[in-house]
Amino acid sequence: MTEARATWIDNHRFNGVASSNHPIVVDGDKASGNSPMELVLIGLCGCTGYDVANILAKKREPFTSLEVRAQAERAPTPPTVYTQIKLTYRVGGKVSHKAVEDAVQLSKEKYCSVSAMLNTTATIAHAIEYVEAK
Secondary structure (H helix, E strand, O other): OOOEEEEEEEOOEEEEEEOOOOOEEEEOOOOOOEOHHHHHHHHHHHHHHHHHHHHHHHOOOOEEEEEEEEEEEEOOOOOOOEEEEEEEEEEEEOOOHHHHHHHHHHHHHHHOHHHHHHOOOOEEEEEEEEEOOO
């Protein structure tokens, strides 16, 4: 079981910690930490990034870098959930484009639990950019 808690610091700031015991500042005003909704996007990027890196490593693809970026739009009225998300995967190295495309699809359709949850309110699109090794 995973557990988490957020302890109020002041104003709209909280100290968050989960079962892994790594603290993080959560700030609704974004003055000294990420907002809760920003953390959701970071979680999405980390979740799908983990999947893609893991799949590429298992396929012995020689990737040298991987960055996942998210751009998102939110509903105009409360609850202001994400309605559209675009993920951009920047993959470095001499990798098979098909292997990367397959890894991204597997993450989206099977492995990424954050994506699965966000799919209930948001349309998630993706693009892949390749940074070729020199």
